[in-house]
Amino acid sequence: MSEAADERSRPAAQRGRQLEVGETDITSSLRTPKERLWRIPEAARASFAPFIERLPALRIGENDLTRIAPGRPMAAGDVIEVRGTVRDCLGRPLRNLLIEMWGANKWGRYTHADDPAREPLDDNFLGFGRTVTDDDGRYFFRTIYPAPYLARPDIDRWRPSHLHFSLVGGSSRLVTQMYFAGDKHLAKDPCFQLLGEAQERHLITVAPSEREGVDTKATFDIVVGGRSPTMFDQS
Numbered sequence: 001m002s003e004a005a006d007e008r009s010r011p012a013a014q015r016g017r018q019l020e021v022g023e024t025d026i027t028s029s030l031r032t033p034k035e036r037l038w039r040i041p042e043a044a045r046a047s048f049a050p051f052i053e054r055l056p057a058l059r060i061g062e063n064d065l066t067r068i069a070p071g072r073p074m075a076a077g078d079v080i081e082v083r084g085t086v087r088d089c090l091g092r093p094l095r096n097l098l099i100e101m102w103g104a105n106k107w108g109r110y111t112h113a114d115d116p117a118r119e120p121l122d123d124n125f126l127g128f129g130r131t132v133t134d135d136d137g138r139y140f141f142r143t144i145y146p147a148p149y150l151a152r153p154d155i156d157r158w159r160p161s162h163l164h165f166s167l168v169g170g171s172s173r174l175v176t177q178m179y180f181a182g183d184k185h186l187a188k189d190p191c192f193q194l195l196g197e198a199q200e201r202h203l204i205t206v207a208p209s210e211r212e213g214v215d216t217k218a219t220f221d222i223v224v225g226g227r228s229p230t231m232f233d234q235s
């Protein structure tokens with residue numbers, strides 16, 4: 001039995017999901033923080049060197065989740081472009097940083113074998129992608145606006161629309177989530193509430209896109225340390 005399946009087979013009270021604001025979903029149990037999110041300690045900040053000497057073998061289109069490969073049919077749903085910069089605690093851009101992003105499809109289901117949701121899969125939706133920051137620390141993704149999903153049917157708990165990000169540099173990996181301002185499910189989402197004072201930093205506001213075939217655009221800047229840092233899962 002896989003670790004994830006083993007986790008699901010336990011009674012709810014025994015799962016490692018007892019957060020101070022209640023249990024959250026079971027689809028990402030190994031990723032979801034069990035404690036309030038934390039600022040990276042000073043010493044760790046100094047040693048976090050998100051610079052990779054050897055670039056991973058990225059293929060064209062890996063940062064476009066709206067189709068499984070360039071030239072293939074589009075996934076269903078509204079297209080959103082997310083861009084931003086990654087900076088260190090002194091505001092310096094972090095170049096050559098590998099960023100992975102994944103999110104649910106138009107109906108709130110992940111392209112993942114362990115997602116137990118009954119919502120439909122979209123054969124045209126890549127669902128996860130990656131890119132590398134440029135010399136100015138910039139990144140860019142195109143995806144489908146992710147629907148909220150019912151993470152805990154037993155208690156009617158929904159996760160708000162969100163996108164997951166992973167930053168890899170050297171031997172370090174930081175994982176975080178981005179949320180959409182105004183989502184009605186934010187108030188009862190344990191992951192979002194655990195951000196505490198840093199909630200604002202993780203909220204993005206979408207705007208109409210002037211680009212053909214793209215519905216909306218948004219900016220999500222990531223800061224590793226500093227006065228207003230992005231918060232990362234303790235994993």
Ligand SMILES: [Fe+2]
Nearest residue numbers: 028159162164
């Ligand atoms: Fe998620």
